[in-house]
Amino acid sequence: MRLNIYRYDPERGDPPRMQAYDVQPEAGDKKLLDLLMRLRVQDDSLSFRRSCREGVCGSDAMNINGRNGLACLTALDGLKEPIVLRPLPGFPVIRDLVVDMTQFFAHYHSIRPWLINDEPLPERERLQTPTERERLDGLYECILCACCSAFCPSYWWNPDKFIGPSGLLQAYRFIADSRDTASAERLDFLDDVYRLYRCRTIMNCTEVCPKGLSPSHAIERIRLALLQRSS
Amino acid sequence: MRLFTGQRAWVVQRLSALLLLVLILLAMLALPFASPLDFSAWRALAGGALGGPLIALLFGALCAHAWVGMRDIVLDYLQPRGLRLAVLGLITVVLLGVLARVLLSLAMVALAA
Numbered sequence: 001m002r003l004n005i006y007r008y009d010p011e012r013g014d015p016p017r018m019q020a021y022d023v024q025p026e027a028g029d030k031k032l033l034d035l036l037m038r039l040r041v042q043d044d045s046l047s048f049r050r051s052c053r054e055g056v057c058g059s060d061a062m063n064i065n066g067r068n069g070l071a072c073l074t075a076l077d078g079l080k081e082p083i084v085l086r087p088l089p090g091f092p093v094i095r096d097l098v099v100d101m102t103q104f105f106a107h108y109h110s111i112r113p114w115l116i117n118d119e120p121l122p123e124r125e126r127l128q129t130p131t132e133r134e135r136l137d138g139l140y141e142c143i144l145c146a147c148c149s150a151f152c153p154s155y156w157w158n159p160d161k162f163i164g165p166s167g168l169l170q171a172y173r174f175i176a177d178s179r180d181t182a183s184a185e186r187l188d189f190l191d192d193v194y195r196l197y198r199c200r201t202i203m204n205c206t207e208v209c210p211k212g213l214s215p216s217h218a219i220e221r222i223r224l225a226l227l228q229r230s231s
Numbered sequence: 232m233r234l235f236t237g238q239r240a241w242v243v244q245r246l247s248a249l250l251l252l253v254l255i256l257l258a259m260l261a262l263p264f265a266s267p268l269d270f271s272a273w274r275a276l277a278g279g280a281l282g283g284p285l286i287a288l289l290f291g292a293l294c295a296h297a298w299v300g301m302r303d304i305v306l307d308y309l310q311p312r313g314l315r316l317a318v319l320g321l322i323t324v325v326l327l328g329v330l331a332r333v334l335l336s337l338a339m340v341a342l343a344a
Binding site for chain 2 (some may be wrong): 154157227
């Protein structure tokens with residue numbers, strides 16, 4: 001199979017370039033990551049992240065034929081050749097397909113992604129009804145791969161100020177949690193022209209989420225929660 | 232100033248869009264039957280007890296909607312702080328000017344009637 005891969009090594013000082021490769025998949029190679037691993041045997045200078053190889057760690061997110069996705073979940077069957085691989089758009093490139101996620105995780109940290117509850121600890125655990133637990137479905141599954149944020153034009157324009165679809169999905173995960181008592185503070189933090197309201201409901205995030213989640217729906221729920229609170 | 236930031240701007244944009252939709256639909260339905268649409272007909276409409284306030288509301292909604300939309304474009308595409316403030320100021324002055332001109336004209340027509 002023919003691949004065309006973005007290559008950039010800042011230590012060498014050369015400008016970024018696209019490099020063509022020919023790799024033959026072997027029996028059992030089903031996903032793009034299998035092919036990349038085979039390619040690395042040919043050229044060990046090629047850099048990309050990967051870990052769990054089954055869509056759980058989110059580390060092998062990249063731009064595949066113009067669309068963000070996880071290499072480990074992208075089937076080789078049906079991929080148009082040459083397969084064009086680029087780093088996540090809008091993120092600073094460290095080397096080849098490896099991007100700097102510092103800002104992305106700073107946004108994630110800013111929404112305080114942990115349960116806040118100052119009430120006395122129960123003897124065993126904080127209980128939820130099945131309905132309360134169901135509200136977290138479609139939210140807790142986010143693996144922070146950044147496919148959504150890196151495909152969001154609003155995030156490209158204001159990456160330092162807009163929290164981005166991934167961070168906002170995570171923010172709503174805690175606002176929606178019946179065990180969390182800091183919803184008002186969380187909503188106060190998000191009610192900002194940049195943090196939340198840069199979202200234009202373009203819905204690229206929902207389009208590319210490799211886990212099938214809908215950050216744009218979560219963002220809409222945050223807006224409605226803000227509206228309900230002020231009415 | 233939080234009047235036009237965050238949630239408030241978002242609500243203003245949506246409410247003004249709704250108002251624009253209703254008023255434009257109303258105009259599209261009513262105006263074809265108000266023939267002939269000459270100067271005196273427009274003048275009567277603008278000076279009327281219902282027409283004048285509706286036209287003021289239409290332009291008010293249009294200016295508010297345009298301000299939020301233009302502000303969004305400026306916040307996305309113009310990064311230098313000075314340029315951003317200058318363009319936002321210019322947009323505000325132009326939209327306020329348009330609104331003031333419309334209100335002034337409506338008041339003059341109403342007084343002359």
